[in-house]
Amino acid sequence: MAVMTHRIEHDLLGELAVPEQALYGIHTQRARENFSISGASVGQFPDLVVALADIKQAAAEVNHELGILPQAKAQAIVAACKELRAGALHEQFVVDMIQGGAGTSTNMNANEVIANRALELMGHGRGRYEYLHPNEDVNLSQSTNDVYPTALRLALHAGGVRLLQALASLREAFQERAQAFSGVLKMGRTQLQDAVPMTLGQEFASYAAMLAGDERALAHALHGLLEINLGGTAIGTGLNAPDGYGNRVRDRLARLTGLALTTAPDLIAATQDTDALVALSAVLKRVAIKLSKTSNDLRLLSSGPRAGLGEIVLPPMQAGSSIMPGKINPVIPEVVNQIAFEVIGNDLTVCMAAEAGQLQLNAFEPIIAFALFKSLAHLRAGCAALQTRCVADIRANEDALRTSVHESIGLVTALSPYLGYERAGKLARDAQATGRRVAELVLERKLMSAAQLDEALGVQRLTGQA
Template sequence: MGTRKEHDFIGELEISDDVYYGVQTFRALDNFQMSGRRLKNYPFFIKAFAQIKKAAILANKEVGVLDSTKADALAKAADRLIQGEFLEQFVVDMIQGGAGTSTNMNVNEVLTNIALESMGHKKGEYQFLHPNDHTNLGQSTNDTYPSSIKVATWNKLSDLTKAMETLKTELENKAKEFKDVIKMGRTELEDAVPTTLGNTFNAFASYIKSDLERVQYAKEVMSTLNMGATAIGTGINCHPDYKNIVEKKLNEITGGNFKPAENLIAATQDTADFVFVSGVLKTAAVRLNKIANDLRLMNSGPRCGLGEINLPKMQPGSSIMPGKVNPVICEVVQEACYEVIGNDTTIMLCSERGEFELNAVEPGIAYALFNSLILLENAMKTLASKAIKGLNANVESCKKSVLNSIGIVTAFNPILGYEKSASIAKEALQTGKAVGDICLERGYLPKEEIEKILDPQNMLNPQMKAKK
């Protein structure tokens, strides 16, 4: 392939004819080599940016500042990006200086050169269609970049919701399956009082239900955009009617319900919405991590641990110990959760770094937020399909732990009082005797009443009667 000359106000560069990006993307490619993760690795972000650009193009056409020939060519080019074409042309590093200008220009240049070819021109013949004058008309990085992050996040939150619904359903199924499986409850890793395995999984499902409600609200937060703000929120270089039309066009393109911010100046400099969404993701990660860790502990064994459940056997667990199987799905889910929790700190710090009319480190927010969305969605899917769905209960092991526990002495409290119950527990620990046998030996209660009190089923619900 040959080359073409492109220039910006810094100077002139030779650009290979086989690429659709131009001089500003080329400079960013050379300047920013940080994460090794490029824009093309986040196709949902490219799609969102193309949807924003198409909405801007159609709005500019409607208000009469962009002629139909140019607008139609650019809109068709945007459609091709929305459909997933030209991914390899999005080469800038996700971590970049300049508040996202390099990402915006990567999109502008690719769109422009695709449109130029469709108009019968060569790449780089910007006298016919220009990345800044036409593709970026009435826009700035400072409104298109954060708006694209929000559209991308809105879409990924929809994907996350589906993954969470699947996990919740699997947990609810297990709650029903295990509703009669008695097990020992534990507090601070010590014997507490009996519960059921069904109760355990029902509580897990409740976590996810609560987080689903928060994710739905986070989607609403992401639906408020600052399109029409241009550089700092004043709308300079933008048609007066543009901001009233661009969100309408975007909603037609995406099927969403995006709306303009009440104060475009505030919305352009404030990135706290991303902090809020990240906080929702962090909360979900904390809860998911607890579920994964509890599953690991309940699965521990097979001979020397709790052995209350059997997780599906996914792979050999050791290169030296034959027969060992590790809870690898729970472990990988926990690792993903830890990164989501860490990303929240990154997002908080980047958001705090905003100064005056703009936050220059929004790319750091986008990178961390997108990674959290991807990780959390995959973690939810993985735990549901590879751990929850195929696990089963060790019914006898669960029951045995209840019958052999010292913790069941708690059931004597309402009848014998705390001091006598504590004394029984102490002797049981010292001698290894069952708490019921000690109670009988001491003559505190008849055998029939002891058996009734210590029936695990009678310990699952409130039993105390009002005094007459």
Template sequence: MRIEKDFLGEIEIPDDVYYGVQTTRAIHNFSITGHMLNEDFVTALAIVKAAAARANMRTGRMPARIGSAIVQSAEEIIAGQWRNQFVVDCIQGGAGTSMNMNANEVIANRALEILGETKGNYALISPNNHINMAQSTNDVIPTAIRICTIHKAKKLMEALNALADAFKAKGEEFSQVLKMGRTHLQDAVPITLGQEFHAYAEAIKRSIHRIEVTVKSLHAVNMGATAVGTGLNAEPEYITFVIEELSKLTGETIYSAKNMVDATQNTDELAEFSGTLKVSALALSKIANDLRLMASGPKCGLNELLLPAMQPGSSIMPGKVNPVIPETMNQVAFQVIGNDLAVSMAVEAGQFELNVMEPVMAYNLFNSLTILTNAVNTLNYKCVQGIKANVKHCNSMIDVSVGVVTALLPHIGYEQSSMIAKEALSTSRPIKEIVVSKGLLTAEQLEIILSPGEMTQPGIAGKQFLPSA
């Protein structure tokens, strides 16, 4: 054991851990979610600390020997080491001070070790004086949240692009599969399955565009703002240098916020970004609902789609297979929508020069990004790419549907079409059969008028049968 102290007193700490006294207090104070910091967020924290150390060395304020050890320590964390030393709970009071100090203490003690010193020798390398030099929790945490969000958003957009491509490919595959379209859950007019799947691809592409637009604003950070946005204890050169170093380490174009006070006290851009995740979740959930409904049955439902069978669907009903992958997408969407509400409430709860609720914003944002990315990949690779169309059944439903009578309006008029629809409903005879029996159109004419192309993308093929003016 080693003894560490702060202005509240002394605490015994196991000598094999790299965190220190303030992290230990946070462990005792915040046993809330049982979840430690997100790994991508830990990486982002280490990036911020490495960038700050490099910037402080460039200004001459940080001795090169100490700064180099700090940078090496932070780079080890970026590479994946020492993750088990980040032990504070995700939800905590203090605007993220415990997160910041957890990083400061781990980096300080590892840097001491690199220099051949013992952990806790803070006279040489201090978590506050050196690792936190020219910084505050109030610029470190917002900056790390944004860096982490940018990284995770890239993964989500990659997943969404792949899913959009999968729906587009299925749209091409199903381009000639004619089926009944539905409005109000009732038969409407025919549509191709390909058109429906192309529409899903377009909806997903809009989600990608929204994310691309909103994530751009997160490249503006308040690093150098320190406590309240005034930049106290941060040299102007340091602010320029730390932004340059952040850009190098992230591979992104990071820049200083136009107004540091605004960027320190307001978090509306996180709410805006969270809103795009919610809208994406809504679109994906609607698509999942459609897939579940079109695959319902197989004998007593719509049975238009055959989804990949992933697992037995019941502990009591033999042979039952459920649409478990779309169901998962629905549930993830519900969670993302709930997360967005938590982010919204936290953004609203800021006062004066700081929003202290950023830990819960980060917790919910990172959760939404992670589970949405995983769900999108699952929907793509375990469902969409393996979907097959039940072409025979789709055709049979077209044959018995009254909805196709709408295509006859230009040829035989509304009144005649209505009478035919009424007769078809009362007798269960197919529309084609009734039309031909009444001598209104021939079977050959109906073949053209009711073809997939003419029904779903009206052209000139049926115009020869239109009544003359």
């Protein structure tokens, strides 16, 4: 068995042993010991690691241009950052996502990994910080309080773009089904009671339209993430950053990421304010609510298959029961429902954490980050599953739909302009009492001619397409 060796590092609290093979250092090691909370480490969120590396590279390049970071150090830091941005060394980001300290442990994890990798590239051993220091060099002109919020915004923007793509693909699947079902007549329902006829295509088109609205709202929220507080350092005053650093580092970061970043007009306000994160969370909750409502509808419309509505047939994904042979459950809409429940709960977490900020800093951004990253990832996965494993292969049960229209008492609403409200109401009561069809009673009582009835109950008129 290989013997684990350690190096001794020190900080203001004293000395601590750090595994020799680790690229992280003493601050990260203390955080590992202090924050064994969620089991989810920063390294499991690649967008966040890449965003931190983007910021550290931009800062190193600008600090060198401003003459406060020697070229050899700057080159080594940039080279280490490029490795992180390419996906390497993420396993060295071992701090738990849920942590005290307003994200300081995450920022220091990045500083230490970059410093030790840069030291290796310069030909020095890990922990030889006299040659290149995590705080004095990698964190130069920065604070956790401008690095961490900026990194969150960059990382959340990346995740949000992927969710936008998943929403668009799901919307297109609903649109395709809407076109396929454009000529399939059915009864619409309000309060679970028969209302007036529509087409199944119109029903599915409405789901696509709701998703389109969510896409617009999400795109707007993502744009809000592009305003950053980088350059404000500790509380937004820019203390310890050289003149011109803020605008330069923003421009360099924008070039690295390809994003149209802007600096907040009031950096003191921006350092304590989490409004863009709250706005994003609110939109994710909106998306979750719409997806859950749609999933509820799909489960209801497919209920049965014989003792329920049975109007649509969902693709069978797996056996539904350990005791009832042949039972197939709507498992994909069910999992989307559960994702929605989680996202709605995450929004409450975000709101409470945002409200709890005090004075010039919100110390609770780590839990905001964790909640939002989960919401983005799970919503995206849910959209993909709903699209590919459910919506794309939904079939219409046209016999059941046709029967429901012919049998429905809701047809009297379409006849009300011809018969009057009172007479139509009596017709509805009689149809309900006798179990007969509305059209039969109309013709039997000579309330309308066959031609008039055909015109009144024509598909185009019934579905608002006349």
